[in-house]
Every structure is written in C-alpha cells, then in structure tokens.
Amino acid sequence: MSERTLTLAQRRNALRAHSAVQRAELAQTVDRIESRLGTVDHGLNIVRRYAAKPLLVTGGIALLAIIGPRRLFRWAGRGAVLLTAGQRIMRLIR
Structure with missing residues (x-):
C-alpha cells in the first residue's frame, strides 16, 4: 500500500469516528429538545381543553x-x- 493510500485510509477512519461522535451528540440534543417540546405541547393541550369551555x-x-x-x-x-x-x-x- 502506498504512503498516500495509507494516509487517506487513516484520515477516512478518523473522519468516520468524528462523525459517529457528532451523531451521538446530535441525538442527545434532539432528545432534550423533544422532551422540552413535549412539556410545552402538554401545557398547550391543557390550555386548549379549558379554553374550549x-x-x-x-x-x-x-x-x-x-x-x-x-x-x-x-x-x-x-x-x-x-x-x-x-x-x-x-x-x-x-
């Protein structure tokens, strides 16, 4: 294997690992946002239920x-x- 091919393979592996870390962080952030929005949705549903009366x-x-x-x-x-x-x-x- 040539030096350039080896360097490119290492770089590719490093980028894949970095992408995996970013995907995990993004998934955690999305979970937190969904949790907060779920609370807001629940509050809005309560307001809608009582505003209809x-x-x-x-x-x-x-x-x-x-x-x-x-x-x-x-x-x-x-x-x-x-x-x-x-x-x-x-x-x-x-």
Missing part, C-alpha cells in the same frame, strides 16, 4: 375578581404543595 374560563375570572389575586395565588401555592406531596405518597405506596 367558556363557562369555566368565566368562572375562573369571576373567582379571581371575588377572592382577589393574592389569596388565589396563596391557595394555588398550597394546592401545589399538597398535590406534590400526594403524588410522592402515591409513588411510595406503589
């Missing part, structure tokens, strides 16, 4: 006006804590 939206606005934003956010915070605790307890039970 004008009575529910109107009731939520009325509740906000009657109770006030501070108290509503305080209740929402407590509800989130209780929901998270409940989910953790359910995971432990299973």
Whole structure:
C-alpha cells in the first residue's frame, strides 16, 4: 500500500469516528429538545381543553375578581404543595 493510500485510509477512519461522535451528540440534543417540546405541547393541550369551555374560563375570572389575586395565588401555592406531596405518597405506596 502506498504512503498516500495509507494516509487517506487513516484520515477516512478518523473522519468516520468524528462523525459517529457528532451523531451521538446530535441525538442527545434532539432528545432534550423533544422532551422540552413535549412539556410545552402538554401545557398547550391543557390550555386548549379549558379554553374550549367558556363557562369555566368565566368562572375562573369571576373567582379571581371575588377572592382577589393574592389569596388565589396563596391557595394555588398550597394546592401545589399538597398535590406534590400526594403524588410522592402515591409513588411510595406503589
């Protein structure tokens, strides 16, 4: 085998290895992006589901006006804590 052929073969192998590393990195990046977009899609689906029910939206606005934003956010915070605790307890039970 000539010197040039050997050099080209080594270069080709190095490029193949580099391409394999780049493909793996790209696959990881795509997985992270898909995960984030999946979360966004889930949120949008929830918004669409509730936006299609004008009575529910109107009731939520009325509740906000009657109770006030501070108290509503305080209740929402407590509800989130209780929901998270409940989910953790359910995971432990299973």
